[in-house]
Structures are given as C-alpha cells and as structure tokens.
Amino acid sequence: MSRFVLSLRKTGLGDRLICLCAAWIYARSTGRTLIADWRYSRYLANVENLFPHVFIPRQCLGGVDFNGEARLDTSELPLPTHPVAWGRPDLIAAPWKAAADAFPLERSRALTLIRNAADVDAATVVFNACLSDAVERFADAHDFLNALEPQPSYCAEAGAFDAKYFGAGIRIGLHIRHGNGGNIMGHTPSWRSHAAAIKRCRDAVEYARGKLGQQTPVFLATDSAEVEKEIKAQIAGIISRPKVFRPAGAGELHLGPEAPDGLQDAIIDMLLLSRSDVLIRYPAASFFSFYPAVMKPRLGSAPELLSDLQIPFDQSDPLSPAVLF
Numbered sequence: 001m002s003r004f005v006l007s008l009r010k011t012g013l014g015d016r017l018i019c020l021c022a023a024w025i026y027a028r029s030t031g032r033t034l035i036a037d038w039r040y041s042r043y044l045a046n047v048e049n050l051f052p053h054v055f056i057p058r059q060c061l062g063g064v065d066f067n068g069e070a071r072l073d074t075s076e077l078p079l080p081t082h083p084v085a086w087g088r089p090d091l092i093a094a095p096w097k098a099a100a101d102a103f104p105l106e107r108s109r110a111l112t113l114i115r116n117a118a119d120v121d122a123a124t125v126v127f128n129a130c131l132s133d134a135v136e137r138f139a140d141a142h143d144f145l146n147a148l149e150p151q152p153s154y155c156a157e158a159g160a161f162d163a164k165y166f167g168a169g170i171r172i173g174l175h176i177r178h179g180n181g182g183n184i185m186g187h188t189p190s191w192r193s194h195a196a197a198i199k200r201c202r203d204a205v206e207y208a209r210g211k212l213g214q215q216t217p218v219f220l221a222t223d224s225a226e227v228e229k230e231i232k233a234q235i236a237g238i239i240s241r242p243k244v245f246r247p248a249g250a251g252e253l254h255l256g257p258e259a260p261d262g263l264q265d266a267i268i269d270m271l272l273l274s275r276s277d278v279l280i281r282y283p284a285a286s287f288f289s290f291y292p293a294v295m296k297p298r299l300g301s302a303p304e305l306l307s308d309l310q311i312p313f314d315q316s317d318p319l320s321p322a323v324l325f
Contacts, residue, residue: 014287062147082122173276
C-alpha cells in the first residue's frame with residue numbers, strides 16, 4: 001500500500017515553505033509520498049492548490065515522490081491517519097476546514113516524529129502545524145529548496161529587475177518583517193520600540209557596507225509602507241519594487257483582500273533577496289527570509305545548522321538583525 005505525508009498550511013509563503021521542508025525531511029526518511037496541500041490560500045481566489053502557482057510541480061522532489069498539482073483529491077487518501085482524528089471522512093476530504101490549533105498536541109508529536117525519523121503504522125501522516133523547529137540542518141533545507149523550481153515568469157521578472165538595478169555588481173538584501181498591526185507573535189519584542197527597530201536595521205546596513213563598500217546598493221523588501229518610507233528617508237541607496245501594501249495597521253499582507261495581488265510581489269521579493277551578496281534579516285528568524293537565507297550565494301562555507309542563520313550581528317543586542325555573508 002502507498003503511504004503518504006500530507007503537509008497543510010494556510011499561512012504566509014515563508015511558513016508554508018518551512019513546514020513543507022519539515023514534511024519533506026520526514027517523507028525522505030520514511031519513504032512516503034509527500035503531498036503539498038496549499039488549497040484555500042488567501043493568495044488565490046479559488047480552491048486551487050497554491051503550490052503550482054509558485055513552483056513547477058514535479059513527481060519527484062529531491063528524491064521524494066511528490067504531488068503538488070493544482071487540483072488535489074485528498075478524500076481518497078488511505079486510512080488510518082496519524083493523528084487519528086484526521087481520519088474522519090469529512091476532515092480528510094476537506095482538511096483546510098480544520099483550524100490550525102484544532103489538535104493542540106499535534107505540533108509536539110510531529111516534531112518528535114520528524115527529528116527521530118520515526119515511522120508509524122498509519123498509511124497517511126498529516127502535518128498541520130508550525131514545524132520550523134524540525135528543520136535543524138542547513139544541508140536538509142538547502143537540498144529541499146534547491147529541488148524547488150520557481151515558475152519561469154517569476155524568475156524572468158526577478159532577473160529583469162536585478163539586471164536593471166544591480167547588473168553584475170554586489171548588493172545587500174534587507175528584509176524587514178513588521179506585521180503592519182497583525183499578530184507577529186514571537187517577533188513582537190523586535191517592534192516594541194519602532195525607532196529602535198529602524199535604528200537596528202540602519203546599523204546593520206552600515207555594518208554590511210563597512211565590509212562591502214559605502215556605496216553598495218540595498219534591495220529592501222518589507223510588508224509595511226511606513227517602514228519602507230522611513231528606511232528610504234534614513235538610508236541612502238535603497239532600492240525596492242513598487243508593490244501593493246495594506247493600509248497602515250490593517251494587518252499582514254498574506255491575510256488581507258489584497259493578497260491575490262501581492263502573490264507575485266512576495267515571490268519576486270523572495271527571489272531577489274536570494275541573490276544578495278549580504279542578506280540582512282530583521283527579525284533574524286523571520287520565516288519569509290528562510291528561502292533567501294538558505295539559497296543566497298555564500299562568501300564562505302555553509303553553516304551546519306539553520307540556527308546559525310539567525311545569530312544577531314550585534315552580540316550586545318539580542319534583537320539585532322542577522323547579517324549573512
């Protein structure tokens with residue numbers, strides 16, 4: 001009998017990728033087929049799976065059998081499931097209807113399974129939780145992300161922007177996750193003082209330019225029009241793409257009615273950040289910058305652990321950005 005791992009998320013693009021990476025690690029270690037179920041995303045106006053709108057769907061993803069097609073039918077997945085509650089016919093057929101916190105113990109159990117490469121008897125394993133802690137090794141994350149193929153239209157758009165503004169020159173990528181009034185959970189301390197947050201980012205740019213040259217251009221990607229305006233006012237040489245922002249205080253980009261218009265912006269920003277010679281992440285553990293932090297060109301050897309990509313550059317300030325060379 002075929003065995004499956006179903007990865008569910010209804011969050012932003014970065015979180016979806018991290019959780020799919022964790023599920024991919026588990027599928028690889030257990031020989032299961034991985035299914036990316038990103039249906040009912042705010043990024044799309046219909047039931048279609050978001051995955052093939054972002055990446056080319058392949059039947060094999062980094063050595064793992066894979067299904068990321070536009071139209072999925074999970075009602076025919078074999079039973080029993082793990083966790084058992086997902087085996088209800090109505091739930092396995094429409095898994096997006098379950099709240100993210102429907103099964104409170106699911107996250108800790110999933111982390112244990114993935115970290116220990118522990119298989120279970122159930123034919124279908126369902127992961128519907130934030131699994132960032134399960135992706136520990138840089139090599140695993142790089143193998144997974146390197147197997148993904150962004151849709152050519154996004155690559156072409158990013159390439160054209162890159163050629164126009166940066167050419168063959170070096171550049172700094174600056175990603176600032178603000179939240180725009182949304183619930184940013186563990187990132188909240190980074191924005192208790194708005195002025196201090198902007199200063200941290202400014203200091204990080206000065207630090208990076210001290211290594212690369214004071215005229216090094218900076219590509220800025222942020223979810224806040226207010227932050228973009230302030231950074232451009234305080235730091236020279238900032239370049240950003242025109243994009244759709246939500247009104248100030250209205251919440252995160254991927255949760256609003258503007259989300260379908262912002263899908264292209266999110267993907268292209270992510271791809272452009274991944275071309276950075278130096279990448280600045282604020283907050284240092286922001287999920288959106290997971291892809292560029294792993295995929296950017298490296299000036300030195302690759303780290304062993306993903307946590308090495310979240311180390312504050314200013315050791316005296318635990319909230320300072322990570323600066324990755």
